[in-house]
Amino acid sequence: MAFELDNKGFSDALVILGAAGLVIPGFARFRISPVIGFILVGILVGPAGLGSLVGTYPWLYHFTISDPHSIEPFAEFGIILLLFSIGLELSFRRLWSMRRLVFGVGAAELLGSGAILAIGLYFLGQPLAGAIGLGLAIALSSTALVLPMAGTQSPVGRSAFSMLLFEDLALVPIIFMLGALAPTASDAGFGNLVETLIKGGITVAIMLVAGKYLLTHIFSQAARTKSPEVFLAASLLVVIVSSMVTSLVGLSPIVGALLAGLLIAETEYHGEVEIITAPFKGLALGVFLLTVGMSLDMRVILANWPMLVTAVIGVVIVKTVVTALLLRFSGARRAVALEVGLLMSSPSETTLIVLSAASAAQLILPSTAAFWQIVTAIGLTITPLLAHLGHDVARRIDLASGEEPPPMGDDGSRPAAVVIGFGRVGRMVCDLLKTHNQPFVVVESDADVVAEGRRGGYPIMFGDVSRAEMLDKLRLGHARALILTMDDPVLSIRVTKRVRGWVPDLPIIARARDPDHAAQLYKAGASDAVPETLESSLQLAETALVDLGVAMGPVIASIHQTREDLRQEIKEAGELDSAPRLRRLRENEA
Structure with a gap:
């Protein structure tokens, strides 16, 4: 029974x-x-x-x-x-x-x-x-x-x-x-x-x-x-x-x-x-x-x-x-x-x-x-x-x-930038956004980092962006920009590709390890990819030129021009998937 x-x-x-x-x-x-x-x-x-x-x-x-x-x-x-x-x-x-x-x-x-x-x-x-x-x-x-x-x-x-x-x-x-x-x-x-x-x-x-x-x-x-x-x-x-x-x-x-x-x-x-x-x-x-x-x-x-x-x-x-x-x-x-x-x-x-x-x-x-x-x-x-x-x-x-509806999402609040990752790079980006009075929210997958960030007054939430559901919850269609600072090249490319497919016009600024990674990010749909190795080389060159007595103005102008030229070459390499271009960029980096 x-x-x-x-x-x-x-x-x-x-x-x-x-x-x-x-x-x-x-x-x-x-x-x-x-x-x-x-x-x-x-x-x-x-x-x-x-x-x-x-x-x-x-x-x-x-x-x-x-x-x-x-x-x-x-x-x-x-x-x-x-x-x-x-x-x-x-x-x-x-x-x-x-x-x-x-x-x-x-x-x-x-x-x-x-x-x-x-x-x-x-x-x-x-x-x-x-x-x-x-x-x-x-x-x-x-x-x-x-x-x-x-x-x-x-x-x-x-x-x-x-x-x-x-x-x-x-x-x-x-x-x-x-x-x-x-x-x-x-x-x-x-x-x-x-x-x-x-x-x-x-x-x-x-x-x-x-x-x-x-x-x-x-x-x-x-x-x-x-x-x-x-x-x-x-x-x-x-x-x-x-x-x-x-x-x-x-x-x-x-x-x-x-x-x-x-x-x-x-x-x-x-x-x-x-x-x-x-x-x-x-x-x-x-x-x-x-x-x-x-x-x-x-x-x-x-x-x-x-x-x-x-x-x-x-x-x-x-x-x-x-x-x-x-x-x-x-x-x-x-x-x-x-x-x-x-x-x-x-x-x-x-x-x-x-x-x-x-x-x-x-x-x-x-x-x-x-x-x-x-x-x-x-x-x-x-x-x-x-x-x-x-x-x-x-x-x-x-x-x-003949009434025109107001813009979607226009509730009087300023749209925010979304920063994914709150490590060394992410924290620095958030500090500069705060300095210039730019609203932002942060997503981080490390519980200890989240707790520390909230104690510091940062608008940070716990979340794993490797899941599409979390990206969807961020309502990136109403964001001003997406800034990827996490030190995971595979995940950053995957997130970029997903978000670009959903939100074609959203500015996506991504941290890249090197020119290869930056080219892959551009190919995935990033608006800008910033290779750490090239930036450190440019910063080293700027410091050396100033110490050698070159005027600050021409140094900044040349560094800026070099950065733009390299960024354009990396972007073209990503679009064309050109191995020779990337090899030349690595040689310049060395």
């Missing part, structure tokens, strides 16, 4: 993971959002789909899930990882820099949409407490779906991100409030509510204070091993421990996961954690959406489709109008306001979390929660379609009105 239970759990895991593995490439091939695919596959293999036929066709057992309760652990696992990834995208510094948008437009959007929806539900017969809970739940929008489609740099992306950021922050107190109310709803008394609030508040405070010091130490030790597996294990350990701690004091485990992500976002290792856990984020979202589909019963949807369609349309209209008007009043263009309104008009994956918490707190009936869960699932399914519709309508409004 124990073996059968274990075998059943193993079979369910294989079905979910196998479905996730098939949906992503299959729907990507046809350029269809995998969100729709996950939900449709979930409906197909779930208890209300082919899983209901297992009794008639036993062989379907190995390809379906017939027990609705067996998918609950997978859904909770997906939500925990999803909330952890949301926390990684937040930070106290980022929140502070966007405080007006987040706490102005973002707060007004959530509270305004929630209030209008709550009033409508109240007049439809929902009790006041339940109407407020439902209104706030439905007013949430999907961070996991909206941000990948909109990004964070365009006017649409920045507006959506500010509102989603407030919603992600508001999710914690909403869940906390509903979870704390659960014992009160079951007549446990006001004392238990106060006790839960006190214990939860103290626990969160301890985690915030202790995490600031412990996490840097944990990840610095993991980084020193140079092992991605150890780094991944440390990340998952932090998530598990944080979730267990919040569960022990009566809070939801997803609160701990969100706090873990937020705390890691404050460390210099957050970029590496985001990259190394990115596959789990996609898997978590897929598992969650599969379980959403598995929870749907098409027979129930067909039997109640008029009410469901009315509810979906009502929610979309209310959220679109409220969001668009708020953005328009805040100064956004009409096209941007309407596109963001449609993009954020559907309920969210977090809506399901709030609905479950409200149902557990007995604020709404289980049947009411089930109805709005179906509405939410339908809303998640049509989100890519609404995004496409919003983009098309916004483009037509722009063409009709």
Whole structure:
């Protein structure tokens, strides 16, 4: 019997993971959002789909899930990882820099949409407490779906991100409030509510204070091993421990996961954690959406489709109008306001979390929660379609009105140079950039060097640029220049080739060991390559000429001309792959 239970759990895991593995490439091939695919596959293999036929066709057992309760652990696992990834995208510094948008437009959007929806539900017969809970739940929008489609740099992306950021922050107190109310709803008394609030508040405070010091130490030790597996294990350990701690004091485990992500976002290792856990984020979202589909019963949807369609349309209209008007009043263009309104008009994956918490707190009936869960699932399914519709309508409004959108990434901040490597050469480059008031960020793969640099006040982060994901995270399309100072000739050529393929116009200045290496860098796409051996020869010649009594002006002019001539020859040698030229350059160097 124990073996059968274990075998059943193993079979369910294989079905979910196998479905996730098939949906992503299959729907990507046809350029269809995998969100729709996950939900449709979930409906197909779930208890209300082919899983209901297992009794008639036993062989379907190995390809379906017939027990609705067996998918609950997978859904909770997906939500925990999803909330952890949301926390990684937040930070106290980022929140502070966007405080007006987040706490102005973002707060007004959530509270305004929630209030209008709550009033409508109240007049439809929902009790006041339940109407407020439902209104706030439905007013949430999907961070996991909206941000990948909109990004964070365009006017649409920045507006959506500010509102989603407030919603992600508001999710914690909403869940906390509903979870704390659960014992009160079951007549446990006001004392238990106060006790839960006190214990939860103290626990969160301890985690915030202790995490600031412990996490840097944990990840610095993991980084020193140079092992991605150890780094991944440390990340998952932090998530598990944080979730267990919040569960022990009566809070939801997803609160701990969100706090873990937020705390890691404050460390210099957050970029590496985001990259190394990115596959789990996609898997978590897929598992969650599969379980959403598995929870749907098409027979129930067909039997109640008029009410469901009315509810979906009502929610979309209310959220679109409220969001668009708020953005328009805040100064956004009409096209941007309407596109963001449609993009954020559907309920969210977090809506399901709030609905479950409200149902557990007995604020709404289980049947009411089930109805709005179906509405939410339908809303998640049509989100890519609404995004496409919003983009098309916004483009037509722009063409009709003649409004020109502002440059992408124009948020008032100066674009920075990206320096890779913080050794002897990299530090000197950064010091000179700082002297001339040029903004920059540094990426370094040595944890000890990163710690020392941060103590010295340098804007440095831990990261391994040998992985394409880290280069992509640096957003080099918005950088002023890329400066390669690392002492790894193979890696510098590989990075140059990758970045040049992505960003054709970005200035790439690279450190080279010798003329051979410089020629290879030029061939890979470097704008300038500086050979160390030639520079040391030129510096030696300059010093010798000055000491021999030659005037400084002619010496500098001749050195400059020689440098330009040699650089041009190296560049031509790289373009033509000319061995004779390189041999002559090495002879000149000698």
